[in-house]
Amino acid sequence: MRTADAATVDLLLAGPRGRTVCWEVVADAVPAARAAVRAAAADPAGTRHVVDALRSAGDVAPTPADVSRALDLAVAGVRYWQPPDEQDAVLADPRVVAALEPVARAVLAAPSTGWWSQPCTTAAQVLTAYDDAAPARGEGVLAALDAWRARVVAEEREAGGRRRPVSGSWWSTPASAGLTRTTRRLPDGTAPGFDLVEDGDGWDVVTAYAVDVPAGARVLELTGPEDVAALVADHPLEVTASRQRDWYEATGRSGRWLVPDHRAIADAYDGVHVTVLAWAAAAGRALPVGEGTATVLAGWDPDATYWYADDVTICTPGRRWCRDDARWRRDVAR
Structure with missing residues (x-):
């Protein structure tokens, strides 16, 4: 043991x-x-x-x-x-x-x-699509991230003009950018992405796609809260006005807030992976970044890797799985 x-x-x-x-x-x-x-x-x-x-x-x-x-x-x-x-x-x-x-x-x-606590297994990554929806493919990643950053900046500007903070965006991931998001294939053929989805809908049908990750892909590993804070410190994007209401409610902290600038990260890495232990230790906490700033790991699922490169591609037809009494079983009819 x-x-x-x-x-x-x-x-x-x-x-x-x-x-x-x-x-x-x-x-x-x-x-x-x-x-x-x-x-x-x-x-x-x-x-x-x-x-x-x-x-x-x-x-x-x-x-x-x-x-x-x-x-x-x-x-x-x-x-x-x-x-x-x-x-x-x-x-x-x-x-x-x-x-x-x-x-x-x-x-x-x-x-x-x-x-x-294991790093991203690049040879056995699975993209999960839900309720028979088409898989989200990260194509034109840099353009998508440019648009994502422009939306975050515009949202921050708009929120800063309000008299009172309102609830709105609460995540610190590039969820709206349409990037490829994967988790590892587990020994039984399932993947953490079937169930371990923050603010998920409890899907009963998923489709799993094997993903081809090029050799030598640069994957940044986030293994604990310090790694999360360091990523934000290296690539900061201010979101105080747009996040302060929600993140104050969640953490009790009042002050300046930052998220990772995912467009800037894409210049240095092909992907960022959060281990389960890092998620367990960091998710939902106010993590100090420096000089009166902090961040929250929010919306980043355990073991999930976000990919910032166009050459991470789906390489096999999808395999459909159905939930049966809280267990996942292959749909042999499809």
Whole structure:
């Protein structure tokens, strides 16, 4: 069995999504746990009961199904346009974080999480299309990113002219640029992109396309919050006016906000990949960038790579999958 070092355990527990993964792995096994969280949300003095419930769980040995379900729920729980929910607030208490450490260690030791810290597997990337829609192909990438940056700048200018900030764009990805977005192929033929989609629609039908990534593609790996902040520091684009309402609600921070300038990134890299552990540690947090600025990793799904090059192409016909009792099965009829 693999073992997890202290730094990796700390990384998983650093962010609200990582703590949610650990919580969901253990909570159903401890009948008093969920009730204790609800009570602690109303009265912080009850946090000790959450700690007691977690300590009563003993050794945890999560199955692949346990881990998959917990990660699904952590992704489904993102809300970058409103305050953290009561559970997130309770799980952020340092005493609860300490009580979750054995769970985090067990999660990271599980064979089914071995890929969570692995870099982009360029030889086995999958583009996922949803509900029989045509696949999004990143063509004319630089022109698309020029248009994306122009929209962000215009949106920021418009938002800056309002008396009050309004809710609007909350993501920090180039989601509207139409870039190719892929995740790795898993041993069972599925891909994280089937389920692990922030603010997704819970699709029951997906089509998976194998993608050809040219040899020598320059992929930047984001392995933790520091990498996310460094990417923004190297390629900053200010979005304070257009993001402040949503990101203040989500993080409680007021100040200047930045996102990565994805057009500038395209001059240096062919793709940017976020590991599952980086997502778990960074997503939804106010990450300091420097000189009173910060960013939020929002809308970037676990294990997703955004491609900034035209020569990343679909190389096989799509394979259709259908969800059956929470499991994905190949559609043999098509």
